[in-house]
Amino acid sequence: MEYGMEAEDFDILIRVASLVTGAPNAFITLVDPHQNRLCDESYCSAALKEDDILVIEDVRKDTRTSAIAARRQDAAIVTYAGALLKTEDGTKVGTLCVTDHVQRTLTEEQIRLLRGLAKQVMSLLSLRNTQRELTDALARMTRLATTDDLTGFLNRRAFFEEAENLRKLAVRQGGALSVVVVDLDHFKKVNDKHGHAAGDAVLKEVARRLRSKLRSTDRIGRIGxxxxxIALPFTSQDTAMELMRQLQLRVSRDPVAYGDIAIPVTFSAGISELGGDTPLDEALRLADKALYRSKAAGRNQITEAEPLAA
Ligand SMILES: Nc1nc2c(ncn2[C@@H]2O[C@H](COP(=O)(O)OP(=O)(O)OP(=O)(O)O)[C@@H](O)[C@H]2O)c(=O)[nH]1
Structure with missing residues (x-):
């Protein structure tokens, strides 16, 4: 079990441990989960050898701690009590300790309460872990639900959602937004000639090349x-054209290597800049029409959409 903790969450339990025992110092010590050793080489390591709780009125006089006391050579700790922090399967993960610089006798009731507080610390740790696991699982599920496995790009639905957000932002801030539709040329031939796995490898590599020139604020999705x-915020159609020319070169300059086969790749594209209140669907439809013209004109071309009729 991982047991990261945030100090303020545990502060109250630590202070209660000090209050109920009357010992001025209280703290939690955790075993390093990765190195399986104590964060603090001290009396807590003696407590970890116990099965439940270690209570020592004078650490200098107890065989379990006298060597540690001699090594430390300070008088800061005379009384030590450490209750084990254990997971449900019995794994020892640390201690809840109280210490006093003068000799102190803990009553049975105080020892019982310290043990109970250690259990509360464990409940809190386990709650924190559950919360963290849930947050991680949610992030993983969101990633799965929005990402295309092969390319790592947004899937169709997620792309439309994110592009729509960019459109609203552009309307609010009065900035330009261009959309581009990109389609690989004669991709069927790649599958037919080299097999589906080779086709997948090409898609993956093209995705990597496309991503290499995009900004973190741009959005790219696999829509078929x-x-x-691609949605390019704060980008006019002219600037989008320049970027697409660079991408065209980046994608087609070198064939994609698949084993010892070299597979040449080109794409065709259509670009459309959204006017003030152009719906996203409409802009993508225009970009798609422009793409169609690129294909009709012989492929490996980029075409700008006709301006919208006023
Ligand atoms: N390997 C692989 N192929 C895919 C995938 N998705 C679609 N395809 C293939 O992509 C090809 C697309 O073919 P077409 O729509 O005819 O287009 P094209 O051959 O690229 O021709 P143009 O677009 O006209 O240049 C089909 O053979 C699909 O099977 C995929 O995830 N992996």
Missing amino acids: GEEFA
Whole structure:
């Protein structure tokens, strides 16, 4: 079990441990989960050898702690009590300790309360772990639900959602937003000639090349088998054209290596800049029409959409 903790969460339990025992100092010591050793080489290591709780009125006089006392050579701790922190399966993960610089006798009731507080610390640790696991699981599920496995790009639905957010932002801030639809050329031939796995490798590599020139604020999604859509915030159609020319070069300059086969790749694209209140669907439809013209004109081309009729 991992047991990260935030100090303020445990502060109250530590202070209660001090209050109920009357000992001025209280703290939690945890075993390093990765190195399986105590964070603090001290009396707590003696407590960890016990099965339940270690209570020592004078650490200098007890065989379990006298060597540690001699090594430390300070008088800061005379009385030590450490209740084990154990997981449900009995794994010892640390101690809840109280110490006093003068000799102190703990009553049975105080020892019982210290033991009970150690259990509360464990409940809190386990609650924190559960919360963290849930948060991680949610993040993983969100990633799975929004990401295309092969390329790592947004899937179709997530792309539309994110592009729509960018559109609203552009309307609010009055900035430009361009959308591009990209489709690989003659991709069927790649599958037919080299097999589906080779096709997948090409898609993956093209995705890597496309991503390499995009900004973190740009959004790219796989909206079809070999079709991608890109949303470019604060980018006019002219600037989008320049970027796409660079991407065209980046993707087609070197063939994709698949084993010892070299597979040449090109794409066709259509670009459309959204006007003030152009719906996203409409802009993508225009970009798609422009893409169609790129294909019709011989492929490996980028075409700008016709301006919207006023
Ligand atoms: N390997 C692989 N192929 C895919 C995937 N998704 C779609 N395809 C293939 O992509 C090919 C697309 O073929 P077409 O729509 O005819 O287009 P094209 O061959 O690229 O021709 P143009 O677009 O006209 O240049 C089909 O053979 C699909 O099976 C995928 O995830 N992996």
